[in-house]
Amino acid sequence: MFRLFSIPILLCFVIPTAGLAEVVDETEIDQKVREIAKTLRCTVCQTENIWESGAPLAHQMREAVRERVIQGQSTEEIRAYFHSRYGDYIMMEPPKQGVNWLIWLAPFLLLFGGGALLWREVKGWVTRTPPSQPPPALDETSRRRIERELNDNQ
Amino acid sequence: MTRTTQITILVVLFALLSLFYQGLWGDPRHIPPVLVGTRAPVFEGPDVESGEPMSSEQYKGKVILVNFWASWCQECKVEHENLLRLYDEFKDHPEFVMVGINYQDEIPKARAYLQRYGSSFPHMQDVKGALAIDFGVYGVPETFVIDKQGVIRHKWIGPIVDNVYTNLTKNVLTPLLQRADTQVRPYDQAP
Numbered sequence: 152m153f154r155l156f157s158i159p160i161l162l163c164f165v166i167p168t169a170g171l172a173e174v175v176d177e178t179e180i181d182q183k184v185r186e187i188a189k190t191l192r193c194t195v196c197q198t199e200n201i202w203e204s205g206a207p208l209a210h211q212m213r214e215a216v217r218e219r220v221i222q223g224q225s226t227e228e229i230r231a232y233f234h235s236r237y238g239d240y241i242m243m244e245p246p247k248q249g250v251n252w253l254i255w256l257a258p259f260l261l262l263f264g265g266g267a268l269l270w271r272e273v274k275g276w277v278t279r280t281p282p283s284q285p286p287p288a289l290d291e292t293s294r295r296r297i298e299r300e301l302n303d304n305q
Numbered sequence: 306m307t308r309t310t311q312i313t314i315l316v317v318l319f320a321l322l323s324l325f326y327q328g329l330w331g332d333p334r335h336i337p338p339v340l341v342g343t344r345a346p347v348f349e350g351p352d353v354e355s356g357e358p359m360s361s362e363q364y365k366g367k368v369i370l371v372n373f374w375a376s377w378c379q380e381c382k383v384e385h386e387n388l389l390r391l392y393d394e395f396k397d398h399p400e401f402v403m404v405g406i407n408y409q410d411e412i413p414k415a416r417a418y419l420q421r422y423g424s425s426f427p428h429m430q431d432v433k434g435a436l437a438i439d440f441g442v443y444g445v446p447e448t449f450v451i452d453k454q455g456v457i458r459h460k461w462i463g464p465i466v467d468n469v470y471t472n473l474t475k476n477v478l479t480p481l482l483q484r485a486d487t488q489v490r491p492y493d494q495a496p
Contacts, residue, residue: 195443207409208444
């Protein structure tokens with residue numbers, strides 16, 4: 152009797168687990184495809200990666216990434232393949248070499264250069280501004296008028 | 306701040322902005338093609354008209370002109386007559402082959418296109434766009450010339466018209482076909 156019921160009970164635990172394992176595998180592939188696709192630029196769009204782009208070429212590139220992920224290629228192998236076909240242009244982050252260094256360093260150069268210029272200008276303003284002078288002494292007529300007005304208000 | 310410093314800063318800023326503009330919104334036609342001078346990918350697929358399998362392996366040792374096109378592409382229609390003329394000009398050369406690759410298309414539409422505009426050389430299907438990615442294609446039409454050693458020697462993005470036609474036939478195809486070097490170097494030894 153125990154054996155009769157034990158098999159269906161066991162299946163209740165095994166079948167959903169097998170299903171879950173399948174879902175997890177698929178998600179891992181999707182996740183890797185997404186990670187790689189987000190690093191590749193859509194070559195017919197403006198500043199969009201192939202994951203976010205709706206262009207047919209981007210869709211085909213996503214499929215090409217997926218096929219290579221399923222084949223077991225590494226992230227670097229897949230990125231290298233696309234780089235070999237389209238060059239630096241396809242990389243959302245251009246490789247840190249040659250003239251590309253300009254892209255990476257320009258924001259910092261502009262920030263430091265701009266900061267230095269701002270500092271120099273502000274310093275110049277401070278140096279050029281004459282020190283504040285004490286107010287001129289009150290003459291006797293004005294002093295008496297003010298006293299009178301104060302007394303009137305009391 | 307001196308006037309010279311101000312002008313220098315403006316020039317540097319303008320140069321940087323120009324570079325960023327070119328990088329972000331520039332025309333991909335002006336991007337240097339990375340595949341020119343490298344080994345051409347092997348391409349294979351069914352024939353558009355007959356459905357029979359085709360492969361670039363059968364053209365080894367020949368100068369191959371590969372043209373990517375689609376029935377929905379307006380510029381392809383503009384160049385189509387020139388492609389037929391080009392094929393007529395070189396078809397009798399024993400070492401010349403011309404292959405069209407039909408890109409992102411529906412086969413009935415592609416067949417109707419060839420029937421309407423004419424077809425004198427074979428065309429291969431690339432329904433999934435995998436061949437186009439292998440060739441680093443941005444859009445159609447794009448044309449490649451592969452030499453006898455299997456190395457891509459020329460790439461043109463856009464229609465083959467006017468000066469482009471003259472340059473392709475006189476400065477690219479003719480010299481490649483006239484070269485006495487007919488010994489085929491294995492693909493894996495190509496640069």
